[in-house]
Amino acid sequence: MPLNILNRIGEWNPQIFREFKGRWKSRNVIVTLGISAVTQLITLVFFWSQIPFIKQYTSRYCLHPIDFDNKCLQDAGSRVLTESINYELLWLDCFVTIAIGVIAILWILGTYFLIEDISKESNRGTLEFIRLSPQTSWKIIGGKLAGVPSLLFLAVLAALPFHLWTGLAAHIPLNLILSFYLLVALSCLFIYSAALLVGFVTNGWGGTQTWLASGLLAIIFAGFTLFSLGLNNSSDVVIHNALDWFTILLPQRILPFLVSQTPHSLGTIGYLNINDFTLKWFGFSLGQSYGMTYAFISVNYLLGIYWLWQALIRRFHQPNTTLLSKAKSYWFSGGLSLVLLGFTTQQPAWGTMNDHLPKNVGAFCFLIALFSYLLMAVLTPHRQTLQDWVRYRHQQPKEKRGLLRDLVWGEKSPATLAIALNLLIIFSILHLGLVPFFPHLTLNILQASLITSTVILMYASVIQWILLMKSPRRSAWALGTFCGMLLTPILLSFLFGLHYPNEGLLLWSIVSPTIVSDRPLAFTHLLLNVISQTLVIVTVNAEMSRQLRKLGASQTQMLLTAKSAP
Template sequence: MAATTWISTALNRIGNWNPQLARELQGRLKPRGIILVSGISFLCQFSLLMTFWANLPMAENQAYSLTVDGQWQGTDWPSWWGDIFQALNLIWPIALVLIGVYMLISDLAAEESRGTLNFLRLTPQSSQKILVGKLLGVPSLLYLGMLLALPLGIFGGYFWGAIPDSLRPDPHFCLSVLSVLICYCLALLLPLLGLTQAWLGCFLVSIVVVPIFLSWNEFLMGLALNPRNSAVLLTQSFFQNWRWFQIPVGINLEVTVGFFLVSAAIPTWWIWKAANRRFRNPTAAIINKGQSYLMVLTLQIWVMGFIKPNSFSIDIRYGLTGNWLTFYLFVVLPGCCLILLAALSPSHQALQDWARFYHKTHDKTRRNPRGFWNSVLVQDLLWNDKSPPLLAIALNLGIIAVCWIPWFVLSALSTPGVTAVTSGPILKLILGLCLTLGFLLIAAVVAQFLLFIKARKPSAWAAGSVILMIAVPPGILGLTSLQDPGLWLFDRIPDYRGF
């Protein structure tokens, strides 16, 4: 009875701060659910302990054996606890991502099908409070299960020596929490875009986000968690020579992890803004046009920070060495631009409304033009979210060109053996980038034209046409390249032999 009264009082206080969170907790923190989750958590911990207990040495020359001159002296308990600690540090982020993303997507999809999501939009709560309530409340039982496993992790880390005496934040923990937060923000956004299959959303989030953070965690598992070899691993680390605009971001563990955290926090914030925007207005574009300009500029600056103008070597015969830059410019960057096109495109009804009422609204303004850039039409196309995003896409492509073409020119001028910008692979790179940006602009024109057609699903027609434009030409060139390899000269990727 006392526990029930305490929980009721706590929920009332939470309800004063965030009614949506209180609603989610009241629906999930039932005695049956708490007992079930507690039992599953303790069962998983017991299974993990028994798995490692089975590996304890029963004779000589087995795992966790302490030997001196070939003679068994006992059990290496610190290493045993260390393996348990590392196993828990790998399990809990993956479990939170997979199970939590599934729970969030299925909950939002169920609310949308019942119509209660529209009711939440009509409440006086802000969209941020509602989404925070979902973020904290829907996986609350999952959080409880992880919290019950915390003592085992602390116990194992203490005996292994990985829990420091200072209050310095654990880098692995910080990156893991941020990885879970990114996945949860994506899980909030995907149902608002129409994806209602929880398993599909969980799969998409996992294949995109989880490998990135697992690679970070693989670096940190030996570097940050083991105090006995962190200095050696940091010295031998790939990140040691990392510089971002000449800032040594790999100089020590704290700076490296801090750079990772800031780099991941920026896209997390953009995804959160998109989820809030889409929750308030389900028919609005995912991001507004002003945000798109800032996003594109931020991405280019972030990538350019790792590249000095004379940092990548140039071979006059074979072109750029280090194809990761070419891969970014001609594969990753076009993919990001196509995603940006989809994010900026308003709904079919919004486009029709803008086209129908624009002439009536701005008749007087058209008779008194104020110049091209100051005209109402251009300002509308650049900033109005309901207008076609074609001019905004063109401006974003212009931002990319303005960022990279001067960078290539500086690289040509500072590279020994290259006497002119028009010589060697730099010209290939500039022309290839211009061809790529021109292709993306044509794809945007085709997509916007198809969004205006009278069809059952114009967005599907637009997406399918853009995919065909991307896939068909390289496929045809690949079939005919043996007979006439010169046709690849019309491809937008320079020096395709480097891939």
């Protein structure tokens, strides 16, 4: 990169200058452009090789097939007639393939580079040096997001003219192509912000987090992409419940609108059929309106970026603090529950709403359970933070010293009550949104909310208790215990073949919402599980309170107690 451009970048944002200077070497730039050019050439050759030229070849790119084998029209010399080849369909396939491939590369490799960079900075000790920099946190974080994957951006920019040409050759309107590019850029900002946050949180894992995060993202991306394609018109690309929220966060969800503008029948194309995209949110059609779908996906990305940056800036300045304050977590929970509720009320493709809704409630509660486990990691403080809180809480002003106030709003206090309040907000919105319109489902919704809440609070209490351990590997112990609690009931149920009504173990697991939402449990069965789980919660929190009182005692008090002992 020319020196004067680097200098200008350095004046505006020194962190971007630092990242660019370390990566934009002549050799790296040449290799990056070479890989991009070779990949484009291979893609072009592959699709060009699909064009039939002689009689025995068959192809989907025949405009006028002479039989059911899709053989194109030929002249007297058995050569395929040029005018019988559907070049527009060929370029459409090429456009869609490159689009999905570029998104996958940007997401997966960008995530890998960012988390690896934070891990290296932490191992070298330069991460603490960056924190002491006089630059503002948003400039440093922005410099990381723009600079670390900058060579990846260069490779994509080099491929952009070819991709744009294939889209125009397929007769996709230019404004739709450009808006798609903008949405991909917004999705990258969202994914990269999440990756950087993962890097900050897991910078002591020794590098394993890099492969875990990028590998998990690759699996999720591949699964949802294959689902959303709807190949051969044989797959419904809408689930009609809250799980649709995950699939709508893919930028390729906008591709059916681009495909529908091309001069081909949807049956001929065979994928990304706009007629299969019957998604609705609170009754508003997202599958038939390009503007509404685009706006909805963009707003979700922007809100996600906002919350991620709240956590990034907070964690950047205070590496040992929680990712979000308790006050902000309540707003986040309320917003998330509204988004999921909008997908929960979708009209099913089969059956009646009354038959479909209990399963939708189960999917809603299942996602809330997943979110709550993430909330534990976001809000749960560690041993030293709790020790400081319990030891110096009496030094706060008298009007701010109340225990309940601290547990609800304090940033250093245990998180169990705050998680309970988050669940109260979420399930209050669920009840207010569904019960007035579907009163016959009150029992299903109530027992799903109750069982889900007690299971989550039990897990949260145990995790908070483990994080009070003296062991320096308490985070690993907490993660291992959480995974054990999560998987053991399910594995035992499969091992012993437990079925309804003998499925008590499953009511202690993450799948409990899907069980209790679909069919009412016997009152004694429900009461027994709630009482037993509540006893675990009370016992663990009582033991945690005892340990906190012990932690709150000063060293002098402990010495005097030891001397006075007989």
